[in-house]
Amino acid sequence: MSSLFGCIPTGQAAFGLLFIAFFIFRYLRTFVGVYANLTYKPIPVRDNPTYGPQDFTVIIPTTFKNPAELTACVKSILNARPAQIIIVTSNQNVDHVKALCRLQSFNVRVIGVERLNKRVQMVAAIQEVRTKLIVFADDDVFWNSHRFLHYMAAAFENDNVGAAGPRQRLRRSEAPSLWSYLGTSYLERRVFNNLATIAIDGSISTLSGRTSVYRAKILQDPSFLLEFLNDYYRGQLLNSDDDKCLTRWVYSHGREITIQSEPMATLETNLEEGPKYIEQCFRWQRARFRGNFLVMSTADYWYKKHLWGFYYIYATQFFQSAVLNDLLLGTLLYLWLSGSRWRADIIYAFIGFTLFMKQIKMIAHFRKYPSDMKYIPAGILFSYYHSWIFWKSLFSLSNVNWDGKDLKQLEKTRAEGPAVVPMLKEAITKTRPYKETTPGRLMSGEDYFAAAAILA
Numbered sequence: 001m002s003s004l005f006g007c008i009p010t011g012q013a014a015f016g017l018l019f020i021a022f023f024i025f026r027y028l029r030t031f032v033g034v035y036a037n038l039t040y041k042p043i044p045v046r047d048n049p050t051y052g053p054q055d056f057t058v059i060i061p062t063t064f065k066n067p068a069e070l071t072a073c074v075k076s077i078l079n080a081r082p083a084q085i086i087i088v089t090s091n092q093n094v095d096h097v098k099a100l101c102r103l104q105s106f107n108v109r110v111i112g113v114e115r116l117n118k119r120v121q122m123v124a125a126i127q128e129v130r131t132k133l134i135v136f137a138d139d140d141v142f143w144n145s146h147r148f149l150h151y152m153a154a155a156f157e158n159d160n161v162g163a164a165g166p167r168q169r170l171r172r173s174e175a176p177s178l179w180s181y182l183g184t185s186y187l188e189r190r191v192f193n194n195l196a197t198i199a200i201d202g203s204i205s206t207l208s209g210r211t212s213v214y215r216a217k218i219l220q221d222p223s224f225l226l227e228f229l230n231d232y233y234r235g236q237l238l239n240s241d242d243d244k245c246l247t248r249w250v251y252s253h254g255r256e257i258t259i260q261s262e263p264m265a266t267l268e269t270n271l272e273e274g275p276k277y278i279e280q281c282f283r284w285q286r287a288r289f290r291g292n293f294l295v296m297s298t299a300d301y302w303y304k305k306h307l308w309g310f311y312y313i314y315a316t317q318f319f320q321s322a323v324l325n326d327l328l329l330g331t332l333l334y335l336w337l338s339g340s341r342w343r344a345d346i347i348y349a350f351i352g353f354t355l356f357m358k359q360i361k362m363i364a365h366f367r368k369y370p371s372d373m374k375y376i377p378a379g380i381l382f383s384y385y386h387s388w389i390f391w392k393s394l395f396s397l398s399n400v401n402w403d404g405k406d407l408k409q410l411e412k413t414r415a416e417g418p419a420v421v422p423m424l425k426e427a428i429t430k431t432r433p434y435k436e437t438t439p440g441r442l443m444s445g446e447d448y449f450a451a452a453a454i455l456a
Contacts, residue, residue: 012336019332026325029312030357033196040199042262043154051153056082056213057131061121062139064093067100069140069270074106076142080149083131088113088121119228119242126219134219137211142171142268151265152213155258162255163214163246165207167191171268172369179273181375182382185362186271186281192361196312198259203302203309206291207250207257209243211267214250224249233290236400240283244291251301281386285393292317293397323387326354358383 058077062070070087077085089097091112098110113124122136133156135149145151148166155164168191170184190208197203218224231238231245238245250257272280292314295302303310319325333350337343358380359366366373 012338015332015336019329019336022329022332025316026319026329027357029196029316030360032200032308033192033312034360036196036199037192040195040259040261042265043151043157043258043260045150045154046157049150049153049157051133051156053081053149053153054083055132055153056135056149057084057086057129057133057216058082058135058137059122059125059129060085060087060137060139061118061125062087062089062097063116064089064097064139066140067096070097071100071104073137073139073141074101074108075104076144077137078106078108079146080143081146082135082149084109084129086111086125086128088125090114090116117239119231119239122242123225123229126216126225129216129220132216133213134216135211135213136209137267138209138269140270141168141210143211144266144268145264148265151260151262154262155213155260156215158256158258160254160256161258162218162250162253163207163212163257164260165194165212165257166260167263167266168208168210169266169268171270176369176372177273178375178378179271179277181372181379182277183271183273184365184372185379186284187269188365189361193312194259195261197306197309198257200308200312201306202256202258203306203313204247204257204259205288205309205313206243207247209246210269212243212246214246215255218250218253218255233294233400234398236398238290238400240400241287241290244287244294248291248295248299251305252299278389281389282393282396285389286397286399289317289394290397290400321387321390322358322383329354355380 060070060073060077064070074085074087085106085108087097087101087108087110089110089112091114094110094112100106101108101110109128111124111128113120126134133153135152152164152166155161169187170180172184173180176184194204197205227249228242228245231241233241247257271277296314302314306313330347330350334343334347337346340346359376362379
């Protein structure tokens with residue numbers, strides 16, 4: 001039989017066609033994603049903007065588990081001068097949060113709920129909002145600029161935008177550990193994936209709840225509040241996955257979602273380390289599957305309006321296991337090249353390509369922090385370990401608990417009697433200052449993330 005690809009027998013052409021088809025299916029999203037990330041531009045602030053910081057109310061649901069972290073969070077948000085900040089915690093800890101805010105001269109409002117439940121906490125605050133825009137912020141995030149809200153407001157100059165989010169990254173320590181690198185990798189890849197779809201057709205898998213902005217009239221709709229508090233997955237009431245529900249609601253009601261990629265509208269956050277980070281990975285993966293399945297079963301925007309998102313988010317969701325992808329592509333390539341004298345060279349080149357592609361979403365980070373490149377081998381190994389997380393999560397979607405948080409325990413008062421004042425003072429003294437921690441680099445103006453190297 002004649003050869004289809006030069007020296008390769010036609011009997012193996014089927015393996016070649018399968019390899020090419022799956023290679024395109026697997027990597028088209030990455031190639032287009034790189035283009036989207038390189039060309040996506042920040043949303044500019046108008047000379048005469050419609051909205052300003054005075055139009056924002058920031059809602060911070062908190063368990064008050066880490067008072068020092070909450071203190072640093074509120075400080076950074078107050079620096080952006082929103083109209084109001086509402087902190088929502090358990091009734092038992094309201095007085096402690098108020099006392100902490102008084103000690104720091106924070107002008108915030110603190111309200112309580114009977115039981116810690118993030119959705120209930122959010123709804124309690126939503127009904128108190130009088131501004132046009134609502135920001136949800138986790139109690140462990142830090143905004144990097146006093147103009148944060150100016151840039152987020154720019155997203156709402158488009159009347160059809162119902163929600164928007166900022167860039168995000170891990171809060172960097174003086175001596176980043178492997179766990180810090182893995183957390184950084186997770187957030188960098190998430191930002192990459194968000195821009196890879198937003199830039200093409202306006203789709204996004206989930207608008208992160210770490211910090212997100214919504215038009216108040218959308219969230220104060222009684223039908224939304226009812227849906228938000230009665231969100232079920234296969235008969236189980238969801239407490240987590242709140243950001244998934246919000247994203248689904250905005251898209252289902254004809255609104256757009258966007259990302260403000262301006263560096264001065266960036267949040268930093270902390271992630272867990274060690275076994276708790278693994279627990280977070282399981283929770284994130286289960287939430288991703290549940291959220292996608294709920295969209296696919298209850299909405300139609302994911303295939304009618306967002307064709308690129310249909311491919312990038314939904315069609316490829318079962319092919320994000322590194323073990324499955326690499327094994328399948330490697331096997332097809334090996335069988336395709338059977339008998340070819342170039343097989344070994346091509347296989348080695350493919351392995352190199354595969355390892356490089358695993359780092360392509362981290363290139364910008366490595367340019368800023370080249371010392372983190374020492375963690376690349378461990379990161380690659382973790383990507384294969386994540387295949388176990390991927391498949392186990394798929395078959396444990398009924399676990400809707402907030403792993404790592406004993407909410408009933410956290411509802412209890414953090415301190416009583418003479419222990420209250422020391423607890424509050426400790427929270428203040430442990431508050432980590434917000435500063436550039438990269439040796440040899442200075443802040444560029446007010447922008448922590450545009451740190452410039454010191455000139456010799």
